[in-house]
Amino acid sequence: MQLYKNFCRETIDENGSLIDFELAFKDNYNFGYDVVDELARLTPNDKAVVWTNPDKEERVFTFADIANLSNKAANVFKKYGIQKGDKVLVILKRNYEYWYIAPALHKLGAVIIPATNLLTQSDIAYRVNTANIKAAVCTPDGCTAEDVLAVASQPNTLETVFVPRRNVFGAVDLTTEINEASGELERVETKATEPMLIYFTSGTTGYPKAVEHNHTYTLAHIITAKYWQCVIDGGLHLTVAETGWGKASWGKIYGQWLCGSAVMVYDFDKFSPGKLLRIMEKYSVTTFCAPPTVYRYFIKKGMDRYDLSSLVHLTTAGEALNTEVFDRVFEQTGIHLREGFGQTESVLMLANYAGIDAKPGSMGKPTALYDIHIVDEDGNELAPNEVGEIVVYPPKDKPQYGIFVSYYNNEDLYSKVWRNGMYHTGDTAYKDEDGYFWYVGRVDDLIKTRGFRVGPFEIENVIMQYPNVLECAVIGVPDSDRGQAIKAIVKMVDGIPHSKDLENKIKTFCNKRMASYKWIQTLELVDEFPKTISGKIKRKDLREN
Secondary structure (H helix, E strand, C coil): HHHHHHHHEECCCCCCCCEEEEEECCCCCCCCHHHHHHHHHHHCCCCEEEEECCCCCCCEEEEHHHHHHHHHHHHHHHHHCCCCCEEEEEEEECCHHHHHHHHHHHHCCCCCCCCCCCCCCCHHHHHHHHCCCCCEEEECCCCCHHHHHHHCCCCCCCCCCEECCCCCCCCHHCCCCCCCCEECCCCCCCCCCCCEEEEEECCCCCCEEEEECCCCCEEEEHHHHHHHCCCCCCCCCEECCCCCCCCHHHHHCCHHHHCCEEEEECCCCCCHHHHHHHHHHHHCCEEEEHHHHHHHHHHHHHHCCCCCCCEEEEEECCCCCCCHHHHHHHHHHHHEEEEEEEECCCEEEEEECCCCCCCCCCCCEEECCCEEEEECCCCCEECCCCCCEEEEECCCCCCCCCCECCCCCCCHHHHHHHHHEEEEEEEEEEEEECCCCCEEHHHHHHHHCCEEECCCHHHHHCCCCCCCEEEEEEEEEEEEEEEEEEEEEEEEEECCCHHHHHHHHHHHHHHCCCCCCCCCCCCEECCCCCCCCCCCCCCHHHCCC
């Protein structure tokens, strides 16, 4: 059921393109009560989650199941003193518990802090101390629970650790407690504008920032799901993301349920393109979203070798999309990839969304929630095809939804990104004559060579056209004549031997296809890239080596 219609007013043109969108909700809106419980009342037997893992275990949860289990979990948390405003760290990978733990915490008015199981003890301690976290829910897999308990033994605010499906000394047996808890829950009154969720970003420099969203964040993802991912009422959507990352909120719960789609969860640890494609084939996934890297592996595996006839829409985000990937995916599936852009601090900002023609390699156009511009270092708007920073102008006559409400406990940093009355994304791009935005790079990643400003992606896009290139990164390195010289670091697919001859061939191939000021001066082949905990290439580390 497409419950989203209860929470918004939308205007659509003759092409099906969304041209105006306004949220409409009660002051006490809460996703747990007003979406999950309402879906359980109206369509109790509709699928909410289809879960499986590499061991071929399977669990299917209806909305009635999610409503009941979230009530039970909320009552357990209440029993252990968790109440409105308390911060709760949730490290559940792709474990099925996440899909009723999150609504349970929303119902209580607690602030959920999803995190990856890749965190070290020091990472966990940093989050606990920064956000004054009171409790944690940990995956039964691996040693995460032990690490969290070790942090809890230190002087800090962390009082209680919950672990499902496993008895861990010092932790609460969450599964047993939920089984014994009541399924009746009295509504806890929350305001739509009160804090609901915090994500710690995985930036390439400095300590992670605590990005805080309120309850309206869930509704702002209607556009993400309905007009970009194009999820189907009664369909099955799969987004490749672990629940510790912001992409899970984009593609694994809020907008999908609001728009009537169940979510497919493949609970894996080691990525295998073949196994994931078989899951999509077996469960007849209808819509799919993943970063370009996943599609690159799919292309090598051959998407056309699998029965993906149920697929109707494909989207990608998380890194810039090379046109080579776009073309090959279309060749193998007959579906055009549609790229989108947003941040942990926002919902979908730019997209090749429904109703407009997708331009390969472009991030698309602004969604109906945002007034987006390209400006120079002084905040002046730039002409088409000039590179500058992506900024958001707040609306003049209505609230701005979907953008974070604070960096928790860091007002100075929040004020910095909202300087001059606009939100500075820190990402650079240019806008063409048709209003499409084209990604260039992070502000700090721009290369200044021979008086020109060059974005790494412009060159990376060409490198990816060379056969058997899997990943690449382009950086500027000091050069006495140019200011900066352009260096490319390239990872080939497995089995391709490294050689000086191959380096020269790639460099020659690329330089023949680019303006001379973009030419690669040096090229290095590597086996692996230094990456952030979320899998992004650490360009800063590359520049320092």
